[in-house]
Amino acid sequence: MTRLRYISKNYKHLNNAGNKAKTDIEIILSEDGALNAGLERTVGLGAVRGYARTLGSVIASCFRLKKGDVLLLQYPFKKYYDFVCRIARAKGLKTVTLIHDLGSFRRKKLTVEQEIKRLNRNDAIIVHTPNMEKWLVENGVRVPIVILEIFDYLSEGVNTAPQSCAGDVPRVLFAGNLTFENNKFLYDLSEMSGNFKMVLYGNGLDKSRIGQHAVWKGFCPSDRLICEAEGDYGLVWYGVSIVSGEGPLGEYVRYIAPHKLSLYIRCGMPVIVWKESGMAPFVAENNIGLVVGSLEELDSAISEVTDNQYCEMKQNVEKVSAKLASGYYTRKAVAEALKLI
Incomplete structure (x- = not known):
């Protein structure tokens, strides 16, 4: 009998999107009977002890993995990935491999050729979006590919923040890094006059530069944000420009399923995404938000939404949110991948 490991x-820590996504996937796999081939998961041991713990987990897996097992790896796995792939193949x-981040694309930790060679060691890979699949195939990936669609988001929280009433100014929420260097567009957007106001959650805000149309709520851990977030729409936008996704991170959004989008959906909010982003088709097909070509369109796009249309989007968000809370998309993608191998 095949065992999934x-x-x-x-x-x-578990305060960032990458670690939250990875630990959620471990939980989902475990609930479905997959076994951890390494040591038990730990959090926050410090640099030296943490390195030793992860190394110990990799070494333990070398003895626990058996012929016929299927090993699901979450990528990147830093310096251990190639080693584990070779051990798995030898045994x-x-x-x-379920991809979280591509090192050659945004961080430039690898060349494209190096990354493609790594990924081709697999029997199947799970990617974020059709755009990511297309990019990988065009650059040489030859193994079967499954599309995740969106990252699940485990949490028992339910948003209990006061809801807007008819006639209230719509609130557009952004949660994350608020520094001018990383998200200059926020500062430009907060200066724009329009029939909406910005609600910001996170660290790094430059109060001397932020405009009058923004309200800062400070940093809020994601599980608490799901319960307390104040907003009518969640904004998924990256980079320096309000016009398009410019810069390395803005360009990367063409291919990825940002964990931030899953968080907003779990907050119960329709989302706003760039029309060129990898998630634009998912948002449009599920009718869970607005797809805009530029943030300059934001005021008119929000103003054109009727009360009935907004209620329909909210209902659809609730349906997708329930799937995210149950691990639906991870389970579906893993099941499809197992059929392909």
């Missing part, structure tokens, strides 16, 4: 590790395992 994964390798857990030490996580510095007669099949491997499926």
Whole structure:
């Protein structure tokens, strides 16, 4: 009988999107009977102890993995990925890699050729969006590919923040890094006059530069934000420009399923995404928000939404949110990948 395995590790903390997504996937796999081939997951052991713990987990997996197992790897797995793939192949395992981030694309930690060579060691890979699949195939990936669609988001929280009433000014929420250097568009958007106001959650805000149309709520952990977020729409936008997704991170949005989008949906909010983003088709097909070509269109796009249309989007958000809370998309993608190998 085929056993599905994964390798857990030490996580510095669970306050960022990457670690939250990875630990949620471990939980979903475990609930479905997958076994951790490494050591038990730990959080926050510090640099030296954390390194030793993760290394110990990888070494333990070398003894626990058996011929015929299927190993699901979450990518990137830093310096251990190539080693684990070679061990798995030598022991007669099949491997499926679920991609979180591409090192060659945004961080430039690898060349494209190096990354494609790594990924081709698998029997199947799970990617965010059709755009990511297309980019990988065009650059040489030859193994079967499954599309995740969106990252699940486990939390028992339910938004209990006061809802807007008819006639209230719509609130557009943005949660994340608020520094001018990383998200200059926020500062430009907060200066724009329009029939909406910005609600900001996060660290790094330059109060001397932020405009009068923004309200800062400080930093709020994601599980608490799901319960307390004040907003009518969640904005998924990156980069320096309000016109388009400019800069390395803005360009990367063409291919990825941002974890931030899942968070907003779990907050119960329709989302706003760039029309060129990898998630624009998902948002449009599920009718869970607005797709805009530029933030200059934001005021008119929001103003054109009728009360009935907004209620319909909210209802659709609730349906998708329930799927995210149950691990639906991870389970579906993993099941499809297993059929392909």
